[in-house]
Amino acid sequence: SQKIEQNSEALNIQEGKTATLTCNYTNYSPAYLQWYRQDPGRGPVFLLLIRENEKEKRKERLKVTFDTTLKQSLFHITASQPADSATYLCALDEANTGFQKLVFGTGTRLLVSP
Amino acid sequence: KAGVTQTPRYLIKTRGQQVTLSCSPISGHRSVSWYQQTPGQGLQFLFEYFSETQRNKGNFPGRFSGRQFSNSRSEMNVSTLELGDSALYLCASSLDGVIPYEQYFGPGTRLTVT
Numbered sequence: 001s002q003k004i005e006q007n008s009e010a011l012n013i014q015e016g017k018t019a020t021l022t023c024n025y026t027n028y029s030p031a032y033l034q035w036y037r038q039d040p041g042r043g044p045v046f047l048l049l050i051r052e053n054e055k056e057k058r059k060e061r062l063k064v065t066f067d068t069t070l071k072q073s074l075f076h077i078t079a080s081q082p083a084d085s086a087t088y089l090c091a092l093d094e095a096n097t098g099f100q101k102l103v104f105g106t107g108t109r110l111l112v113s114p
Numbered sequence: 115k116a117g118v119t120q121t122p123r124y125l126i127k128t129r130g131q132q133v134t135l136s137c138s139p140i141s142g143h144r145s146v147s148w149y150q151q152t153p154g155q156g157l158q159f160l161f162e163y164f165s166e167t168q169r170n171k172g173n174f175p176g177r178f179s180g181r182q183f184s185n186s187r188s189e190m191n192v193s194t195l196e197l198g199d200s201a202l203y204l205c206a207s208s209l210d211g212v213i214p215y216e217q218y219f220g221p222g223t224r225l226t227v228t
Contacts, residue, residue, distance in 0.1 A: 031213075031214070032213075032214045034214070034216065036219075041221075042221055042222075043118070043204050043206070043219030043220050043221055043222050044157070044204075044206075044219050045219070046216035046217060046218065049214055049216060051214070089156075089157065091157075093213065093214065094159075098213060099162065099164075099169045099170045099213070100147075100162070100170075100213045100214065100215060101159055101162070101170045101172070102147075102159060102217070103159065104149075104156055104157035104158075105156070106156040107156065
């Protein structure tokens with residue numbers, strides 16, 4: 001069956017460290033993958049998109065990798081800050097039909113302690 | 115630019131009733147997608163509208179329907195409400211719907227069915 005898996009347990013790290021979140025998928029062949037951030041009581045906010053032919057994408061303190069062989073994406077936040085505490089969701093296009101139909105992972109909650 | 119707005123923000127309904135939720139996309143955005151978010155199932159795609167046409171549909175029963183108006187505003191309707199329909203309903207807009215595209219989410223409507 002198709003599934004997207006993210007660590008269901010919260011990730012606790014110290015301020016200043018690098019947070020690494022994992023997104024694994026099964027029985028999908030996505031052309032691209034997206035990462036979103038969601039704060040409690042709010043809608044998700046788009047962070048980064050990475051295509052299948054890109055190994056790595058960076059934006060300020062954020063870095064995403066995409067390994068289509070391992071069927072995995074890693075999301076890194078360097079020099080993490082308490083303000084980075086949130087739930088991070090990965091999403092991929094289920095259909096590859098030309099019309100985007102995003103399937104989301106259940107998200108990983110990140111807690112950054114001062 | 116104003117973000118995506120959703121009304122109402124909170125709603126309490128009784129089993130068997132019907133409900134209509136409204137979404138106003140970012141000005142100029144023509145694609146509107148709807149998602150249901152629950153603790154157990156996470157974010158699940160309901161449907162997407164582009165230029166008043168439904169382009170994509172998720173695996174939800176026919177009780178869930180939607181429409182888009184010529185000004186890109188969208189509504190979704192749930193008939194014969196069930197307890198399991200209690201969820202956060204999120205809409206997301208994007209500019210032109212050419213994949214891949216990032217989506218801008220609204221704050222959601224929290225629906226509680228009693």
